[in-house]
Amino acid sequence: MDSALEPQRIVNAHGQAAGTRIDLDDVCRYFTVGGATVKALDQVNLHVDESAFVVVLGASGSGKTTLLNMIGALDNPTSGTVRLAGVELTSASRAERTRIRRHTVSFIFQSFNLFPGLTARENVQFGADVAGRDEPGRVAAEVLAQVGLGERADHFAHQLSGGEQQRVAIARALATGNPILLADEPTGELDFRTGVQILELLRDQARAGRTVIVVTHNREISRAADRVIELSSGHIVGDGPPEGGRAELADLHW
Numbered sequence: 001m002d003s004a005l006e007p008q009r010i011v012n013a014h015g016q017a018a019g020t021r022i023d024l025d026d027v028c029r030y031f032t033v034g035g036a037t038v039k040a041l042d043q044v045n046l047h048v049d050e051s052a053f054v055v056v057l058g059a060s061g062s063g064k065t066t067l068l069n070m071i072g073a074l075d076n077p078t079s080g081t082v083r084l085a086g087v088e089l090t091s092a093s094r095a096e097r098t099r100i101r102r103h104t105v106s107f108i109f110q111s112f113n114l115f116p117g118l119t120a121r122e123n124v125q126f127g128a129d130v131a132g133r134d135e136p137g138r139v140a141a142e143v144l145a146q147v148g149l150g151e152r153a154d155h156f157a158h159q160l161s162g163g164e165q166q167r168v169a170i171a172r173a174l175a176t177g178n179p180i181l182l183a184d185e186p187t188g189e190l191d192f193r194t195g196v197q198i199l200e201l202l203r204d205q206a207r208a209g210r211t212v213i214v215v216t217h218n219r220e221i222s223r224a225a226d227r228v229i230e231l232s233s234g235h236i237v238g239d240g241p242p243e244g245g246r247a248e249l250a251d252l253h254w
């Protein structure tokens with residue numbers, strides 16, 4: 001029996017191990033509204049092939065969410081290619097895109113996005129169900145315990161604090177078994193202490209072998225990353241370890 005806590009092995013349509021590579025080559029994403037064109041992403045090249053805690057840093061409007069949507073196969077580039085786990089999404093069929101999305105990436109949002117009518121356990125089990133995992137109930141119980149909420153499994157979202165709700169959302173993402181976690185401003189609605197705890201939980205997932213990509217406008221958070229990808233006006237203007245070396249989460253302040 002596999003452990004619910006391990007990222008599941010990715011296989012391609014032929015049942016071969018496909019890895020967790022993310023490859024964006026010359027990606028542009030333009031939006032045209034009322035005759036004006038916004039270059040949300042412009043000639044972006046990005047390659048991630050390691051399990052790491054990656055922060056995408058940039059000001060509002062720099063293209064962070066657009067980039068995350070590309071990696072998560074939720075949007076298509078205007079030009080360029082996106083490959084996820086070796087599959088070229090830009091030319092893949094709709095069914096293939098859905099399959100690769102379902103078994104590769106999981107999203108975590110700023111506002112948690114829990115189903116209000118479901119308990120913590122049911123929200124988490126949903127993740128395991130969608131991914132088609134065996135024994136979704138066992139998986140849900142295991143990941144809820146992992147995020148420290150084993151005792152709150154029967155609580156609804158409104159009965160949980162913001163930090164607890166974000167833990168449930170992370171547990172739901174982990175329950176899929178998918179090896180890539182995409183988190184859009186996951187601490188944006190949390191106080192500093194709770195935010196650091198959530199970052200710690202996400203960083204631990206990278207240490208356990210997942211690729212964790214956190215989008216933020218908060219430069220302080222990027223100090224704790226293994227790799228910082230800085231966006232400005234749709235361009236990658238920096239890509240490497242944090243300036244001055246990686247800081248401990250305990251040393252962050254904002």
Ligand SMILES: Nc1ncnc2c1ncn2[C@@H]1O[C@H](COP(=O)(O)OP(=O)(O)OP(=O)(O)O)[C@@H](O)[C@H]1O
Nearest residue numbers: 031033038040058059060061062063064065066067
């Ligand atoms: N569907 C859309 N239609 C038109 N313009 C869009 C659309 N989505 C994004 N944009 C524009 O693309 C640019 C990048 O947006 P994006 O949401 O990726 O930035 P962001 O860095 O995530 O910003 P924020 O931190 O404020 O969420 C912005 O100028 C935005 O207005």
